[in-house]
Amino acid sequence: MNKIYFFFLVLLVSFFQLTAQQLTQKASISVVTCGPGNELYSTFGHSAFRVYDPNLGLDKIYNYGTFDFNAPHFYLNFAKGKLTYQLSTSSFSRFLREYQYENRWVKTQELALDVNEAQLIFNFLENNAKPENKAYQYDFFYDNCSTKIEDVIKIVLKEKVHFNNSHITSNKTHRDLIADYTKNQKWAKFGIDLALGSVIDKKASKDDYKFLPDYIYKAFDNATITTQNSTTALVKKRITILEERKLDEPFSILIPFTTFLCLALLILFITYKNFKSNKRSKWLDFTLYFSTGLVGIVVLLLWFATSHTATYRNFNFLWAFAPNFLVAIFLLKSKLPIWLRFYNLFLISLLVVMVVLWLLKIQVFNLALLPFILALALRYWYVIKK
Numbered sequence: 136m137n138k139i140y141f142f143f144l145v146l147l148v149s150f151f152q153l154t155a156q157q158l159t160q161k162a163s164i165s166v167v168t169c170g171p172g173n174e175l176y177s178t179f180g181h182s183a184f185r186v187y188d189p190n191l192g193l194d195k196i197y198n199y200g201t202f203d204f205n206a207p208h209f210y211l212n213f214a215k216g217k218l219t220y221q222l223s224t225s226s227f228s229r230f231l232r233e234y235q236y237e238n239r240w241v242k243t244q245e246l247a248l249d250v251n252e253a254q255l256i257f258n259f260l261e262n263n264a265k266p267e268n269k270a271y272q273y274d275f276f277y278d279n280c281s282t283k284i285e286d287v288i289k290i291v292l293k294e295k296v297h298f299n300n301s302h303i304t305s306n307k308t309h310r311d312l313i314a315d316y317t318k319n320q321k322w323a324k325f326g327i328d329l330a331l332g333s334v335i336d337k338k339a340s341k342d343d344y345k346f347l348p349d350y351i352y353k354a355f356d357n358a359t360i361t362t363q364n365s366t367t368a369l370v371k372k373r374i375t376i377l378e379e380r381k382l383d384e385p386f387s388i389l390i391p392f393t394t395f396l397c398l399a400l401l402i403l404f405i406t407y408k409n410f411k412s413n414k415r416s417k418w419l420d421f422t423l424y425f426s427t428g429l430v431g432i433v434v435l436l437l438w439f440a441t442s443h444t445a446t447y448r449n450f451n452f453l454w455a456f457a458p459n460f461l462v463a464i465f466l467l468k469s470k471l472p473i474w475l476r477f478y479n480l481f482l483i484s485l486l487v488v489m490v491v492l493w494l495l496k497i498q499v500f501n502l503a504l505l506p507f508i509l510a511l512a513l514r515y516w517y518v519i520k521k
Contacts, residue, residue, distance in 0.1 A: 156261070162188035162253045163245050166284055166370075167196065167230075168352040170240035170379055171316060175323045177237070179316050180348035182281045185227055185243060186257050194227040197260045200280030202273070217442055218273035220280075222264050231376065240379040244355050246288075247371035249362075255291050263287075274444055276309060276335075281348045284355075296369060298358045300341035303350070309335035309445070310499055312347060325391040325501050329430075330437055332449030333498035391503035399510035406510075406517050415521050420466035423514060428460025450498045453489040454508055456482060471521065479515045486512050 169181040184197040201223040234241050248256070262268060273279060288296055307315075310328070313335075317324035344350040358369040402423070405416050435457055437446040459482075465472060486508055492498050 156258075158186075158188050158193075158250060158254050158257055159190040160250050161190045162186070162193075162250060162257075164248055164253050164256050165243040165245045166351070166355050168242050168244070168348050169234050172237050172239050175320065177239070178320060178323065179346075180281075182284045182348040182351050183230070184256075184260060184284065184287070186253075186260065187227070196225050196227050196230040197264065198223050198225065198230070198280065199271075199283040219270050220273035221269040221271070222260070222283075223269070224264050235377055238380050239377070240375065241377040242352065243374045243376060244352065244370040245372040245374070246355075246369055247360055247367055252292060252295075256287065259287060259291050276343065276346045276445060279346055281351045282345055284351050285345060292360070294361075296358060296360050298354050300344075300354065300357070302353045302357045303341045303344055306338055307344075308337060308499075309339050309343065312339060312344065316347070321390040321392075325503055328499075328501035329434070329451055330449070331445045332438065332447045332451075333492075334447050335445050336496060336498050391501065392506075395503045395507040399506035402510040402514055406514055409517065415518070417467050417469075420514070420518060421463050423511065424459040424463035424466055427455045427511070428457055428463060431455035431457035432460060448498075450489060450492055451500065453485040453492075454504065454511065456485060466518075471518070476519050479519045482515050483512055486515075 163186075165185040165187065167183045167185050169183075171178050171180050181200055183199070186193060186195045186197070188194075199220065199222050202218070202220050231241060246253075271278065285298060289298075310331070313327055314324065317327065345354060355370050356373075359366050360369045402419070405419055409415055431452050434449050434452050434455055437443060438449050438452075462475070462478065465475060489500070489508070493500050
């Protein structure tokens with residue numbers, strides 16, 4: 136008897152699960168856009184889908200921007216550029232609490248879909264959220280939580296939807312677009328400029344802008360959908376769920392430019408004292424060669440040993456020259472080998488090439504490097520003279 140009761144109970148639960156998959160006429164699909172946060176990972180904002188059906192008590196978020204810290208070899212794969220992200224789900228209320236806590240604005244765009252179109256998108260997201268389907272290879276510029284939003288709509292609705300991109304009137308590079316969001320995070324911007332190569336200094340296409348949630352929001356605002364009778368705007372309703380509370384921005388003098396300016400002045404001061412005393416501070420030369428060589432090794436590893444698409448052709452190696460790491464040991468000697476004179480001439484020529492590439496905007500380097508590069512060139516010249 137208990138087995139029969141259990142059997143019918145399973146059938147009943149299964150029945151309700153199946154019927155819950157069928158959206159009602161009250162159902163809606165919305166694109167959720169969230170404002171930037173204070174941490175680097177949240178600097179560029181966030182995008183997600185919301186499926187809402189009050190008749191079913193359904194209010195669910197589909198989030199393509201999650202990853203698992205506990206995945207095998209997570210940090211190694213992260214460093215190698217093999218970033219596995221996944222589609223996760225949660226209740227909208229839980230999702231909203233997180234952004235309220237972080238003081239980030241949240242806006243929704245309800246899409247002008249009929250119940251059949253909403254059902255197709257819901258089915259796609261539910262299938263995509265299954266354990267065997269939810270993982271994907273993340274790419275910051277071309278396959279992230281923001282680009283996925285438009286991709287899903289295009290895959291499901293196909294030629295019914297048209298994104299015209301007429302709202303994009305600027306001609307920015309990927310580096311310019313990153314700079315728009317890192318104005319108040321100077322060290323993060325410096326790190327990005329150091330790690331990413333000249334590939335992000337090409338003009339971004341209108342579709343390329345969509346790695347940023349703000350531009351996905353604008354893209355949907357300007358998109359249209361074709362029905363049997365007419366063509367109409369894809370977005371039928373916009374709601375601001377959370378307003379941002381303005382906070383005072385902390386002031387800090389320890390930004391990259393002032394830090395490297397002070398470092399450059401220190402190098403120039405020591406070089407001047409060395410010149411007056413006809414001596415050479417071996418510890419300074421060792422530190423400069425060793426540190427620039429170490430940075431250069433990291434730059435080359437990001438270029439050649441990882442799958443990151445944005446770290447290719449990084450000309451920061453011109454000032455952070457990897458062989459300096461080994462040459463540094465010779466700078467501890469009182470009498471320098473003759474070949475070091477020609478090596479330093481070569482280093483100065485690399486710095487000249489770097490400035491030319493900068494002026495031609497083949498690669499735009501961080502402005503904080505300018506005083507340091509000038510001081511580095513002068514120190515190389517002093518070592519030649521010694």
